Amino acid sequence: MNEFLHQLASGVASGFIYASLALALVMIYQSTNHINFAQGELATFTTYIALALINLGLSYWLAFALTLVISFALGFVIDQVILRPVARAPVVSIVIVFVGLYVILNSLSGFFFGYVTRTFPGPFPDSWSNPFLSAQEIGMILVTVVMLLGVFVFFRYTTLGLAMRAAAQNPVSSQLVGVPVKRLIALGWGLAGTIGAIAGMLTAPIIFLDPNMMSGILLYGFAAALLGGINNPAGAVPGGIIVGVVENLTGAYVIGPELKLTVALVLILGVLLVRPSGLFGHVIVTRV
């Protein structure tokens, strides 16, 4: 029984890691209508920047704050320099751009910071630990819940969030009511970069930092976002928890740890087949 509870707790903790990355995916999707395959690598890259700042002698929280600013700027620049030129391109071209971005960011992390696995400091005091969850896992869960609330409130209740959703869905109509569409897309990228950086910096103390840190997590993050409903930020956390728990329990008791990643793919496939809008997503109905 105790063993089962441990597996469950560790599943929940992983679930929140997936949820935090899923939130960044939802952010980009809501503001640009695209799935950013490079989101995980962007998070890893910015986590390395945080580590470099800490190694320069900055305090943890100063490095944390600076990294958020840098990540916002990086997201913004990626939109302006890389995505703006292909804004009118067909969706396949944009997917290819994202895949290219994935490879480039992954290689840059390795090139600048090396492929050795490193430890990353955790900000939360060890006294928070309990038999089931480490202090870093508990802190990560708390921060993710706060981020979720922030993103949810932003899209649901603020005019800026509404304008961002509108700009992603129908840029022309949005411009015609005065929404500065290009600026809002860049803002969406900046915010997604920031959320991704938080996800990276809180994940790294738990699973260690290496250039491929987020590769697997991105798949689980997709599964979490799809399961929760890609157009509903509030779905990302339950989506993440379900993916984390199912993955951990099946890994421990059914299929063994080697096949764990398959769980994410099966979940993605299952959601797309059975309920494409996800558990908590809005079904989009259109008259033609």
Place this chain on the structure above:
Amino acid sequence: MTALLEIRNADVSYGKTPILKGINLAVTAGSVCVLLGANGAGKTTTLRTISNLMVQTRGEVWFSGQRIERKSTDLIARLGIAHVPDGRGTLTHLTVEENLRLGAYTRRDPAGVEADYERIYQYFPVLKRRLHQQAGTLSGGEQQMLAIGRALMSGPKLLLLDEPSFGLAPLIVREIFEILAQIKQDENMSMLIVEQNAAIALRVADHAYLIETGEIVMGGPPAHFLDDAAVRRSYLGY
């Protein structure tokens, strides 16, 4: 009389294909101006030129005493031009309420915005009943009403309406034009309406233009059009 909106010598093309050739057009403040013409004559392009949604434009567009042909689309909207595009531009994934709220995006007077919701429900009571429904599920006529309501929410000086009768049953078309006439009467709203349905559009118009293959071939008061034998034969069907 000074014009609220004026297009001077506009040449517009898609790639190498010229669409508008030397268009001159003016809308006086407080009046309803109608641009008539057949499919493909350049009506929609004229409106898109005003909102700067076209790539290649030569000529000048003046609004409220300033040139706007190089300004961005969202800035032009901010200046007070509310453009209801062809196909209504419904934000189908958003609710009716969110569509209206988006219309007020540029406004900074919450009290005025609240009052405008009520004003719009008076013109279009059906929108109030559908407030939390996804806009994509509305009927064509309701979506047209929502599009006009969204445009009014911005508190515009000029309404641009692209084919408000498009794809609608005759009864609904008449209802929409009656409401437009009401809006004009209540608020002294200036409008530029593009229409294929000449008969109904001329009823609300103070001034009309006829566009054929990218050129304005006729302009004047509605009576002028109703008396013209060629216009009656080609555009009014009697």
